[in-house]
Amino acid sequence: MQIELRDIRKYFGPVKANDGINLTFKGGQIYGVLGENGAGKSTLMKILSGYQPPDAGELLFDGEPQDFSSPADALEKGIGMLYQDPLDVPAFSVKDNYLLGRDQRLILNYQGAGKELLEMTSRFDFKLDLQTTIDNLSLGERQQLELARLLVGGAQVLILDEPTTGISAEQKEVLFGSMRKLARDEGKTLILVSHKLEEVQELCDHAMVLQRGKLVGEIDIPCENELLVEMMFGQVPERSERPDYDFGEPVLELTHVQIPTYNLTVKDINLSVRAGEVFGFAGLEGSGQRLLLQACTGLQHPDQGKILLDGQDVSGRPYHWMQNAGVGYVAAGRLEEGLIAGISLEDHVELAKPKHTFFINRKELATKTESKIEQFQIVGRPDSNADELSGGNQQRLLFALLRDNLKLILLEHPTRGLDVRSANWIWDQLYLRREDGSAIIFMSSDLDEIFERSDRIAVFSGGVMSRMLETKETSVDEIGHLIGGRA
Amino acid sequence: MNSGRWLRWVWPTVPIAGALVVTSLLLILFGAAPLEAFQAMYDGAFGDQSKTLSVLAFWVPLLLASTGLLVTFRAGLWNIGIEGQIVMGAIAASWVALSVEAPSAVLISLEIVAAMLAGALWAALSAVLKTRGKVHEIFSGLALNGIAIILTNYLISGPWQPPEGGSFRGTQPFQPAALLSLYENSRFSPLSLLLAVIAFILVVVALRGTFWGLKLKAIGQNLRSAFLLGVSSEREMILAMMFCGALAGLGGGVRTLSWFDSLRQSISGGIGFTALLVVMLSNYNMFLVPPIAFFFSMVLRGSLTLQLRTQLHSSLGGILTELLVLFVLLFGDWNKIGLFRKKEDDG
Numbered sequence: 016m017q018i019e020l021r022d023i024r025k026y027f028g029p030v031k032a033n034d035g036i037n038l039t040f041k042g043g044q045i046y047g048v049l050g051e052n053g054a055g056k057s058t059l060m061k062i063l064s065g066y067q068p069p070d071a072g073e074l075l076f077d078g079e080p081q082d083f084s085s086p087a088d089a090l091e092k093g094i095g096m097l098y099q100d101p102l103d104v105p106a107f108s109v110k111d112n113y114l115l116g117r118d119q120r121l122i123l124n125y126q127g128a129g130k131e132l133l134e135m136t137s138r139f140d141f142k143l144d145l146q147t148t149i150d151n152l153s154l155g156e157r158q159q160l161e162l163a164r165l166l167v168g169g170a171q172v173l174i175l176d177e178p179t180t181g182i183s184a185e186q187k188e189v190l191f192g193s194m195r196k197l198a199r200d201e202g203k204t205l206i207l208v209s210h211k212l213e214e215v216q217e218l219c220d221h222a223m224v225l226q227r228g229k230l231v232g233e234i235d236i237p238c239e240n241e242l243l244v245e246m247m248f249g250q251v252p253e254r255s256e257r258p259d260y261d262f263g264e265p266v267l268e269l270t271h272v273q274i275p276t277y278n279l280t281v282k283d284i285n286l287s288v289r290a291g292e293v294f295g296f297a298g299l300e301g302s303g304q305r306l307l308l309q310a311c312t313g314l315q316h317p318d319q320g321k322i323l324l325d326g327q328d329v330s331g332r333p334y335h336w337m338q339n340a341g342v343g344y345v346a347a348g349r350l351e352e353g354l355i356a357g358i359s360l361e362d363h364v365e366l367a368k369p370k371h372t373f374f375i376n377r378k379e380l381a382t383k384t385e386s387k388i389e390q391f392q393i394v395g396r397p398d399s400n401a402d403e404l405s406g407g408n409q410q411r412l413l414f415a416l417l418r419d420n421l422k423l424i425l426l427e428h429p430t431r432g433l434d435v436r437s438a439n440w441i442w443d444q445l446y447l448r449r450e451d452g453s454a455i456i457f458m459s460s461d462l463d464e465i466f467e468r469s470d471r472i473a474v475f476s477g478g479v480m481s482r483m484l485e486t487k488e489t490s491v492d493e494i495g496h497l498i499g500g501r502a
Numbered sequence: 503m504n505s506g507r508w509l510r511w512v513w514p515t516v517p518i519a520g521a522l523v524v525t526s527l528l529l530i531l532f533g534a535a536p537l538e539a540f541q542a543m544y545d546g547a548f549g550d551q552s553k554t555l556s557v558l559a560f561w562v563p564l565l566l567a568s569t570g571l572l573v574t575f576r577a578g579l580w581n582i583g584i585e586g587q588i589v590m591g592a593i594a595a596s597w598v599a600l601s602v603e604a605p606s607a608v609l610i611s612l613e614i615v616a617a618m619l620a621g622a623l624w625a626a627l628s629a630v631l632k633t634r635g636k637v638h639e640i641f642s643g644l645a646l647n648g649i650a651i652i653l654t655n656y657l658i659s660g661p662w663q664p665p666e667g668g669s670f671r672g673t674q675p676f677q678p679a680a681l682l683s684l685y686e687n688s689r690f691s692p693l694s695l696l697l698a699v700i701a702f703i704l705v706v707v708a709l710r711g712t713f714w715g716l717k718l719k720a721i722g723q724n725l726r727s728a729f730l731l732g733v734s735s736e737r738e739m740i741l742a743m744m745f746c747g748a749l750a751g752l753g754g755g756v757r758t759l760s761w762f763d764s765l766r767q768s769i770s771g772g773i774g775f776t777a778l779l780v781v782m783l784s785n786y787n788m789f790l791v792p793p794i795a796f797f798f799s800m801v802l803r804g805s806l807t808l809q810l811r812t813q814l815h816s817s818l819g820g821i822l823t824e825l826l827v828l829f830v831l832l833f834g835d836w837n838k839i840g841l842f843r844k845k846e847d848d849g
Contacts (some may be wrong), residue, residue, distance in 0.1 A: 338732055346730065353731070355724040358716075366720055366731045371713045416731070 016077055016093060016171045016204065017041050018063075023072035026056050027403065029393075032058040033069070034228035040172065045198045045205040047215035047236065049247055050335075051434040053394070053405035059225070060174050063206075063356060064096035065089030095170030096123065099177050099432075102160040105150040112149055113164055135163040139193035154300065155186030162193070164349050166281050172204040173197065180420035180460070183299060184495065191218050210434045212243055249437060258446055262470075263290030265326075266454040267311060272320035272330075273304050281306050281478045284320070288423075288456060291449040295469030295486075297460035297494055302475040304458040308425045311456065312344040313337035325422060339369070341422035343453075345429065350411040353416075356402035360384055360395055360412065367416040391415040392440070407437045414444060424448060426457035430464060442468055462498075466491045474498060514783055514790060517829030518797075525839025526821050534814055543819070547800040553807070554690035559761055561799040562694045563588070563753035567777035568784075568791050570749030576709055576783055577742040578722030583628045583643025584750045585774030586650035587621040591751025592758040593654060594620030596673065596765035599680035599758075600662060606679040609716065614697075614755055621751015622744040624650065628745035633736040639743070647774075658765055672766040682760040691760035701749050707787055718742055750774060776802075779823065783830050798823060805810045 018040040029365045040046055050056045055296060062069045065083030086096065090167035091319045103112045125168065126291045129145060136143050141159040158178060165173060175194070175310040179187050195218070196202045209215055216237055224232045224246040232246040233389055267288045274281040274329040281303040288294050290443055296304035309315040311322065313334040315496045324340060332340070354363065365375055386396040388500040391411045395404050404412060410433060417424065424445070430438035443456055459465050466486060474482040474497045482497055526536035547557050574581040582586075594616040601725060602609060631637040644836055657673070664674035682691035709715040717738050720728035729735050753773065758765055776798055784790035805819025 219548045334729070335734060337733060344730065349723075350727075352726055355720050355731075357723045358719060362716055362720070363731070365713065365716055366728070366733065370733075373710050373713060375713055375716060 016164065018091075018094075018172060018204065019073075019075040019078075020059070020063065021073040021075065023059065023062060023069045025055075025062060025067070025069050031228045032459050033062070033072075035072075036225070036228070036230050038206075038223060038230065040204050040206065041159075042171070042204050043198055043202040044221060045194060045207065045219045047219035047222040048206060048209070048225065049210045049212070049215060049222055049243065050209065051210070051247055051407075051436065053227075053407055054225040054247075055228040056225055058091060060096060060176060060208055063089075064094055064174055064314050066096070069198050078479075085488070090168050090170060092166065093169060093171035093313065094174070095168060095172065096174040097158060097161055097164030097165065097176065097178060099180060101151050101154075101157040103157055104162065106148060108148050109143065109145050109152070110158060112160065130143050130284055131167055132160075132163060139163075139196065141193075142189075153182070153186070155190070156184035158182065158186075158190065162190075166197075169419075170203070172206065174206045174208065176208045177432065178212075179209075179211065194218060195457050200435075212240055215243070216240065247434070257445050260291045260446075260449050262292050263452055266290050266324065266452075267456075268321075268323040269311075270305070270321045272310065272312050272317045272322060274303075274315050274317050276315075279303055279306065279478045280468065281310075284480050286473070286480070286483075288454045290422075290452040290454055292470050293449075293468055294454070294456045295465040295472045296456065296475060297462065297465045297472055298427060298458075298475030298498055300460060303478040304475045304476075305427060307475075307480075308344075308427060308456065308458060311337075311423065312342055312427055313483055314344075317428075341418075341420065342425065343417045343421040343423070344425045345413050345417065347427040349406065349413060349433065350402060353413050354401040354409055357400055359398045360388065360393070361397040363401060363412065363416060367418070369418055387415045391444075410437070410441065414441060418452050421448065421453045424455045426455065428461075430461070431459070438464070462491050511787075514785060514787075514794065515834075517783065517826055517833050520829040521822055521825040522834070524640065524825050525818070527575060528820075528821065529814070530753060534812060539808060539814060539818065541812045542764070542808045543801065543804035546804035552688055553803070555685060555690040557799045557803045558695070559688060559795075560803055561696045562691070563708055563756045563761070564632075564747045564773050564777055564780065564795045565698045565792055566701055566749045566753035566756065567774055568780040568795050569631055569698070569705050570746035570753075571740050571777055571781045571785075572705055572709065572788055572791065573718065573763040574746045575786060576715070576722050577718040577739060578725070579739065579742060579754070580628075580640050581625065581628070581643060581743060581746050582640045582778070583625065583646045584746065584777060585770055585772070586643065586647035587747040587750035588754035588770040588774050589647075589650035589654055591617035591621040591754030592765060592769040593650070593754075594659065594751065595755035595758050596657075596662070597675070599676040600673065603677075604679075607627050609680050610682065610693075610759070613759060617749070617751045617755030618748040619747070621747040621754065623747070624745025625743040625750070626740055629740040633739055646799075652750075654765065654769060655767060662765065665688065672762070672769035673764045675763040676759070680759065682756070684760060689761050690709040691756065694760055697752065697756075701752070702792065709788065714738070714741075750777075751762060779827055779830065783826065 020036055020038040020197070023033050023036045036059060036213050048060070050054050061067050063074065065086045065088055081092060083092070107115070110125055113128050113132060114123050132145055133139065143159055152160070178190060182190070193287055194205050198205050207215065207219060220238045222234050222236050222243060223230060224243065226247065234242060269284050269286040270282040277300065284307060298304055306315055307492070310317055310395070313336060314426050316331050320330070321328055324342070329337065329340065351357050361380055364384045364387055366378055381397055387502065388395065388397065391414060393404070393408050393411045393415065395408055401409060401412065410435045432442055435440065448455065472484045472486055472489065472494060473480050474494060476498070526742040529536045529539050546553060549555050567588060571581060571584060597612040598609070598613045598616045602612060604612070624646060628639050628642045632639045662673045682693055684691055709718070717728070717733045720731065720733055721735050721738055725735055754770060757769055762769070780791060780795045780798055783794050801822055802819045805816045808814055808818055809816040
C-alpha cells in the first residue's frame, strides 16, 4: 500500500506543529522520521493514525483520499500505531487485552486468541507469558503484545513512536528483527519515529527529517551521520563536556537502608554522595533505583537504616520537610508528577516558590515568570497552560521550577525523550548547580547518558545495589554487561 | 476565538432551553397550555411585592450554599454532604436560640457563629474521612446527610418538642429576639442578603487573588503534582471543606431564623442539592452563580402559584429543575462536548 500525505497542516494556537508537509511512504520499506523535540513528528503521526484530524491537507492510500474518525477506524483501513506508552489495561490479562476492542462476540474466544498469539510470538521470537496480567510484563513485552494485536487487526502500515525507550537491549534486537521481517517478507510499511540516529542508521532504508513543522530533507540510508545531524539541527551540536569539579563534604549518606514495598524490597544500601558530585543509578526499570531516589526525597520511608542529609538524620521525614531542607526532585511523568495540566506557567512558578504572601502579587509574578521563560528558553507565554507546551518545554519548565541553592537534586530520566541539544542544555544547567554545592543523583535507562554524565555509577538489580563504579575506570560495555548479566 | 468566548458565556442557557421545551411537552401531554403555566409561574415569582420578596428570601441561603460549593469544586471535591451541613447549621442556630437569653444583637451574632461552626465541623468530618480514611467525600457526605436529618427528627420529637406535645413538625417558635429582623411582612432578611453578598465577594477574591485559591485549583487539577510542588493537600482539602461547610451552615441558620421561626423537620428542603446544580450549571464560572441561583429560586417559588391558579401540581417546578439537571449533565460541561472538542488544543 502506498501512502501519501499532501500538504498536511495542523496548528495549535500560534504554534505551527505541521506546516504543509508532503510525504510518500511505499510498501516493503522501513522509514525513519527524524527531528528535534517539537519538530512536529508526533503530531504528524497522530494525524496519520487517526488520533486527530489535520486542519488542512489530504491523506491518500493508493491514491484514494481517506478521512479517519478514530484510531480504530484507521486500523480498520490498515494503519496501526504503537505508542511510546502502549495503550493497554494494566489489570487485564494478556488475552483480555489482546481481545479488547477486537472480539465483538458475547462469549470471548480465548482459545482462538491463545492460538493466534502463540503463532505470532513464535513467528517473531517474542517472549510473552500468555497466562499473566499486563502489570507483570515489562514495557518491551507490552510492546510485543500491542504489536501482535495491531498485526492481527490488519495493519499494513505500522508506526512506532520511539519504541526503544525503556526496553532492554535484547528486546530491542527482537523488535528490530520483527520489523525487518515485516517489511522484507510481508511487504508492510514501517515508520520509525525517533531521535536516535544510530537506530535509524541500523534499521531504516530511508529517512525523513522534520524541523519546525516542515519537511527539511529526505535521504537514503545508510548515509553519513553528519548529514542527518545537519538536517535535524541546521548545525552539528557540540557534545557538552562534563567539567571537572572538586567535591565538597558529603551531603547525603545512606547506611544499611532497606525499603520494603509490595513488589520489591530494596536491601542494604550504603552510599555517600558529596557536594558537587554527579551520581548515576543504572539498571533495568523497576530494579529499585526509583524507590531509593524517592526514599531520599521522603516519598518512601525505609524501615531499616539511616539517611543523613548534611550529617542530620532525616529518615522518616515527610516530603515537604525534605523540600524545605533543600532537596529537589524531578519525577519522570511530566504531567502526572510535577506539572499540572490546565494551569498556567505563571501559576506553576507561584506554586513552586518556597515562600508565599497571602495575596498573589501578579505583577511581580509576571516579571519572575518572564525571566524564567527567558533563562530556561521555554517556548511558551506566562499564561500558557503546562499541557500546551511540547514535551521538551515541559521538561525545561520542570527544571525552571527547582528551587535555588539545593543541597541535593534527585532526577528520574532527566532527558528522556529530548534531542541531543536539549539534553546538553539541561545538563549544562545542572553542572551550574554544582557551584551551589548541590549533589546530583539521577537514574536513566540511557546508558550513554549515565556513562557521560556521572562521576560515579551504581548498578541496580532486583533491589540490590550490586556494583558501584568510578566512571573513569569503567566503560559503557561493562555497565551494560553488569545490568544485563544479572537481570 | 471570539465566537468561542461568546458561546462559552451563553452556553448555560442551552440546558435551560432544553428543559423548558421538554416541560412544555409534558404540559401538553397533560392537556395544559404551557404558556399559561409559565405565565402562572412567573406571576408566582414576581406577581406582587410579597412574592418577589419570598423569591429573594429563598435565594439567600441557596446563594450561600452555592458560593461555598465554588470553593470545594475548585479543589476537586464533591461536597454532596452540603445538605447535612445546612441542617447542622440550622440545628446549632436553633440550639443557641432556644437556650441563650441575651440582647438581640448578641444573640443573633452567637447564632450565626454557631451555625457556621457547626456546618464547618460537619464538613470537616467528611474531609478527614477522605484524607485519613480514604472514604470518598460523596459517600461520607450522603451518610452524614442522613445522620443530620435523623438528628433533627430526634430533637424536634424529643428534647426540643413544643410544650403542647411532640409532633414531627417542629420546635416551638423561638423568642423574637433570636429571629432576624424581616423586611416588612415578608420572610426576607436584609442582613442575610448582606452576609451572602460579603461571602460571595470573599470567595471571588480568595479564588482569584490569593495563594490559597491557587493551591485549591492545583489540588483540584492534579493532586500528585500539587503535592510534589509543595502543596499540603490534606490541610487545604480540609480547609476548603470547612469553608464551604461554614457558608452552608450559615445558610441553614438563615433558613431557621428568617424563612421559618423554629427548627423544622425539612429545614433545608433540598437547598444543598439545588446548590450543587447551580454550580454545575454555571460551568464553574463564578459570576454566573448568583443569577442562576436566582433563576432556580424563581422557578421553585413560582410553581407554588401555578398550583393555585391551574390544577397542575406545584411539583412542576421540581420537574423543571430536575430536567435541568439532566440537560446540564448532557450539555453542561463545555469541555466534554464533542462538537467543540476539535477546536481545543489536544496535541
